[in-house]
Amino acid sequence: MSTRQQFVAKNGRAQVSVEGQIPVSLQRLLFGNDDSDDGKQLDADRLAERYLACMKKVICAMSIGGRYLALAYESRFMLLEWSQAEGRGECQLVSLGNDAAMADETITALYCIDIYTPQPQRRGAGTVCVVAGYSSGHMRVFSAYGHLLTAHQFHPQPLIRIRLRMPLPDMSRQRTTAVESEEMNLTFQDGTMVSVDGRSLYLALRLCLSEAADDSAGPMFQYKKWAFDLHTPRVSDAASFGPAMRDPLAQLAKHEHTSSPHVAEATARFLVAPCHGEAAFGVFATSEDAAAAVSAVAVAGKMAARVTGAVLSMAKSYFRRSTTLSESGQSTPSRTDTGTRVPCVLAVRDSPRKVLSITLSPEPYALAALTDSLGRVMVVDLESCEVVDMLKGLRGSQCAWMESTESDKVQCVYVVVYAARRGVVEVYAVGAERQLQASVSVGQGWTLVQGPTQPLGGSLVVETAGSERRATQPVPATCVLLGDNGRIARISA
Numbered sequence: 001m002s003t004r005q006q007f008v009a010k011n012g013r014a015q016v017s018v019e020g021q022i023p024v025s026l027q028r029l030l031f032g033n034d035d036s037d038d039g040k041q042l043d044a045d046r047l048a049e050r051y052l053a054c055m056k057k058v059i060c061a062m063s064i065g066g067r068y069l070a071l072a073y074e075s076r077f078m079l080l081e082w083s084q085a086e087g088r089g090e091c092q093l094v095s096l097g098n099d100a101a102m103a104d105e106t107i108t109a110l111y112c113i114d115i116y117t118p119q120p121q122r123r124g125a126g127t128v129c130v131v132a133g134y135s136s137g138h139m140r141v142f143s144a145y146g147h148l149l150t151a152h153q154f155h156p157q158p159l160i161r162i163r164l165r166m167p168l169p170d171m172s173r174q175r176t177t178a179v180e181s182e183e184m185n186l187t188f189q190d191g192t193m194v195s196v197d198g199r200s201l202y203l204a205l206r207l208c209l210s211e212a213a214d215d216s217a218g219p220m221f222q223y224k225k226w227a228f229d230l231h232t233p234r235v236s237d238a239a240s241f242g243p244a245m246r247d248p249l250a251q252l253a254k255h256e257h258t259s260s261p262h263v264a265e266a267t268a269r270f271l272v273a274p275c276h277g278e279a280a281f282g283v284f285a286t287s288e289d290a291a292a293a294v295s296a297v298a299v300a301g302k303m304a305a306r307v308t309g310a311v312l313s314m315a316k317s318y319f320r321r322s323t324t325l326s327e328s329g330q331s332t333p334s335r336t337d338t339g340t341r342v343p344c345v346l347a348v349r350d351s352p353r354k355v356l357s358i359t360l361s362p363e364p365y366a367l368a369a370l371t372d373s374l375g376r377v378m379v380v381d382l383e384s385c386e387v388v389d390m391l392k393g394l395r396g397s398q399c400a401w402m403e404s405t406e407s408d409k410v411q412c413v414y415v416v417v418y419a420a421r422r423g424v425v426e427v428y429a430v431g432a433e434r435q436l437q438a439s440v441s442v443g444q445g446w447t448l449v450q451g452p453t454q455p456l457g458g459s460l461v462v463e464t465a466g467s468e469r470r471a472t473q474p475v476p477a478t479c480v481l482l483g484d485n486g487r488i489a490r491i492s493a
Helices: 024-031 044-055 198-209 248-254 297-306 309-321
Strands: 005-008 015-021 059-062 068-073 076-083 090-098 107-114 128-134 138-143 148-153 159-165 183-188 193-197 223-228 235-240 268-274 279-286 340-342 344-349 355-360 367-372 377-381 386-391 397-406 409-419 424-429 436-441 446-450 461-464 467-470 479-483 487-492
Touching (some): 005 436, 015 090, 024 076, 024 090, 059 446, 068 107, 076 107, 076 128, 090 138, 107 183, 128 159, 138 159, 148 198, 183 235, 193 198, 193 235, 223 268, 268 355, 268 367, 279 340, 279 355, 367 397, 377 409, 386 424, 397 446, 397 479, 397 487
Parallel strands (some): 059 107, 107 159, 223 340
Antiparallel strands (some): 005 015, 059 068, 068 076, 076 090, 107 128, 128 138, 138 148, 159 183, 193 223, 268 279, 279 344, 355 367, 377 386, 397 409, 446 479, 461 467, 479 487
């Protein structure tokens, strides 16, 4: 049975296509038994109401291109394969897991991560992992088939956001550091952030997925811990956007100057949205490098000795090019258990405005969309640290980024906003136009889900025929809507 339905903007410039449906049978697996509080079996109507209420609490993440969807409810998670063959939009179960260590431990953050592999024919479920963050502060990484690959508690606070930050394609020379590595950034409720070195994480997960790991010792990876100079016990969100650009030609081309010299010289920069205080959001930056809490040299050496072929060459490349690892291979102790403190260099004070969420654009654009408590969406230029646009009338909104392509070339980048109270998807062009591109009425009860554009390990340097190239190039940014009735819709412009 076809699930297709289309919502089209009046000007025809954007459409939302319902292309999939999560079957009730799979919802039942995720939400648990069908009994009411008194132990009686629920009838069909009450069961539908229960599932509708549960879907509103689901956390969702998607893989590159949306082929796989990860869903989490309370302590359970599920990975689905979204097949769109013949227009049926079927969702098939790949795995179901529940790895909570404590009775009251719940999943608070989710990320569906693609793992780069040099063999295209091997790409699929075997190269997708689910990263789950828990209320206990644990991060657990599962294979697509539900096997626990690694678990770490970096900080004893709820883990609220998981992001993968990639270096700019072919732009490493414009950065303050000689080599900028990938990072998996973990944001905790009290504002602490942990940046896991992406290349050591990549090697560790490749080792686990290839079943070459030694069961007597779990994988290790290098990470840095940051603590922001806040006067509040909680944050709504925080995001790392990497070191500052140092290429003067790039700055002149933009005809903009960074608002603070501290930001211009920074080796690490962050956007932070505190829950309390006068600041709506702040820019935190430092030119000091945080101490690495765990050395990745030993585990990377072990991997290079046990894997072969392209992975071996990439591991050797990692040794040769990484500037973050010590020559001795010994772990460097962290400065404090709470993390390296990062000062606030810029703050936007506009009480009672408070930023609620931060959504980073694909890497080349250096933009961020911030939703706030007054129903606005602010677009921030991350290089100048200035608000370049403000979209109004969007209370209860959710944001994502999308790119349109023509002949496999990106033509335009858009901010996609789902105004939940109005039940409208609005698409805004970013750049010289900076205007509303289209508005599509889809109704209430949707969650906007951003898809990643690059796999973990995609920035590794691969040597072929005497030349060097980046392992992968970013794919166009996409996003989908997940309805509280289980429908899945794709947005296009």
